[in-house]
Amino acid sequence: MSRLVVVSNRVAPIQEGKQSSGGLAVAVQEALSEVGGVWFGWSGEIYTSGSSRVKTETKGRITYATMPLARRDYDAFYKGYANATLWPLFHYRMEFVEYQRSYVAGYRRVNEEFAGRLSSMLEPDDLIWVHDYHLIPLGRDLRMMGHRNRIGFFLHIPFPPPDLLTACSDHAYLVQSLCAYDVVGFQTENDVRNFLAYIRTIAGGSVGRNGRFEAYGERSRACAFPIGIYPDQLASQAAASARSRQTRRLVESLAGKDLIVGVDRLDYSKGLDRRFDAYETLLEAAPGLRGHVSYMQIAPPSRSDVQSYRAIREVLEGKAGRINGRFAEFDWVPLRYLNKSFQRDQLTGFFRAARVGFVTPLRDGMNLVAKEYVACQDPEDPGVLVLSQFAGAAAELDGAVTVNPYDHEYVADGLQRALAMPVEERRARWTSMMSALRANNLGVWRRSFLRALQGR
Known part of the structure; x- marks a missing residue:
């Protein structure tokens, strides 16, 4: 060559x-x-x-x-x-x-x-x-x-x-x-x-x-x-990271609650404001989940010198404050909004600890976070990917719960379905998606x- x-x-x-x-x-x-x-x-x-x-x-x-x-x-x-x-x-x-x-x-x-x-x-x-x-x-x-x-x-x-x-x-x-x-x-x-x-x-x-x-x-x-991606390499890293101090701290802080995780660069194309709305709708529609689920959104700053990016940050901070002010209890914070970056090995541990991967961009070329979340799961007890139909990854990951990110009630239904999904179905969906990731690494x-x- x-x-x-x-x-x-x-x-x-x-x-x-x-x-x-x-x-x-x-x-x-x-x-x-x-x-x-x-x-x-x-x-x-x-x-x-x-x-x-x-x-x-x-x-x-x-x-x-x-x-x-x-x-x-x-x-x-x-x-x-x-x-x-x-x-x-x-x-x-x-x-x-x-x-x-x-x-x-x-x-x-x-x-x-x-x-x-x-x-x-x-x-x-x-x-x-x-x-x-x-x-x-x-x-x-x-x-x-x-x-x-x-x-x-x-x-x-x-x-x-x-x-x-x-x-x-x-x-x-x-x-x-x-x-x-x-x-x-x-x-x-x-x-x-x-x-x-x-x-x-x-x-x-x-x-x-x-x-x-x-x-x-x-x-x-x-x-x-x-x-x-290289799914098997990520799987090995996630298994090791699950034992790390940071992941153990995260799991301990959850105190048995199910974790929904999202990791996205702070960008209007990721639909984070609508994602927050969908989570709020979930807590409204399913009061039994209050105190039993936490949503952690990691959103590293991006292009902070562009006005539209500064604006979306302000919107998200306002929505996060409203959701927590409305639903939080003395021993439970429903939404953890982290406007900072984490190392890749830390993220793989967080993915493995999460019951749901929440990836709902309004439009995305591919979205490798969706693939990374799948690769990081425990094969015996995998989490569920809730994925926007407008992410490129949706064409490959047929085991995801696919949602329309413009419909916050539909997304909330998808989250509820993912949280209630039995382990047999979760394993079958994960196996199908992992096979696709290996075939097209x-x-x-x-x-x-x-x-x-x-x-x-």
């Missing part, structure tokens, strides 16, 4: 003793360790004067190449177009979309700069794998610089239907940029359908078999590659995409 060049908005930490726990980071590290190559992206640093330069560091067979962003580029490219325009648009949240021409200019400028810095590092037979919505134009920019390498793109978030995408003035530019790739990967078949519907109806292109399409003078292929995702990119 040729050298692999991975491009992502951020490059995983490479300091000694620090490992990124995200699925993308793990998959990229594995792929680059096997075949050797370059991981290129933003360093996370911001400068206000002078010029940037690419810093490189080689460890084993991997060269990490990173560059900082100018303050104006961070504001327009990352904070602006990527996270205030594309993120809400691709998650079907039009009310949060902020569109400014200065954002667009910054987005194009940074992608062109990335392409220019990467260009001199490329070899003719390199296989190039570009990741996520921050870098949609990168492949097209490399093509315009004369590179004819095999270049693939994978979108980690949802892809909206044409009638939503066209609300963005740059929709044609975005899709035309995607057409410059040899393979365009999505999380689910629904995302592929949305993309190909645009190709047919808006771009005036043609769609053939196996996702092959022609548009804007380019031929390419769109396929679903649902990202996975993280290594399968990575190898499947790279085989397609190589034209196999």
Whole structure:
């Protein structure tokens, strides 16, 4: 196999003793360790004067190449177009979309700069794998610089239907940029359908078999590659973490109560406000559960310099206070809302201790927390996953209690069903989901995409 060049908005930490726990980071590290190559992206640093330069560091067979962003580029490219325009648009949240021409200019400028810095590092037979919505134009920019390498793109978030995408003035530019790739990967078949519907109806292109399409003078292929995890590794970690001091403290604090757990980055796409409403409805509708169940929501801060994210934090704090003020007793707090981060090994122990995994985003590309919760369960006494029908993971995890996150009464019913589910049914559902996780683990995702990119 040729050298692999991975491009992502951020490059995983490479300091000694620090490992990124995200699925993308793990998959990229594995792929680059096997075949050797370059991981290129933003360093996370911001400068206000002078010029940037690419810093490189080689460890084993991997060269990490990173560059900082100018303050104006961070504001327009990352904070602006990527996270205030594309993120809400691709998650079907039009009310949060902020569109400014200065954002667009910054987005194009940074992608062109990335392409220019990467260009001199490329070899003719390199296989190039570009990741996520921050870098949609990168492949097209490399093509315009004369590179004819095999270049693939994978979108980690949802892809909206044409009638939503066209609300963005740059929709044609975005899709035309995607057409410059040899393979365009999505999380689910629904995302592929949305993309190909645009190709047919808006771009005036043609769609053939196996996702092959022609548009804007380019031929390419769109396929679903649902990202996975390594379930057996997580299961082993969870079993060990169940004996940790932190997990023991959690279990002791519950005093025999059933635990509902949610772990989500603080983001409006996760539907946390509606999730709180559903839990409140559960306590209203099933008074017998009061004092016998606790809901712990872990929500690490995210993008705190974006107004919409500050607003959702205020809403959640208000709802948590109201629920606890309404239902709490001197020896029971119904809702534990933790606006902080925890280490991965701690979370696996918390997942294993929870009777219910509560994962109800309003829209999500995949949602690996759902998969992680399943993998962390005790096979003899597994918990139940309550999962949004709008999470990409719902297409694979048929053993979950699937709910509509927009209907708080329906979600409350799902929670009640999960809490009352007998152990035989819980085992059967867990076994089915665990089999799916093993069949399509993280290594399968990575190898499947790279085989397609190589034209196999």
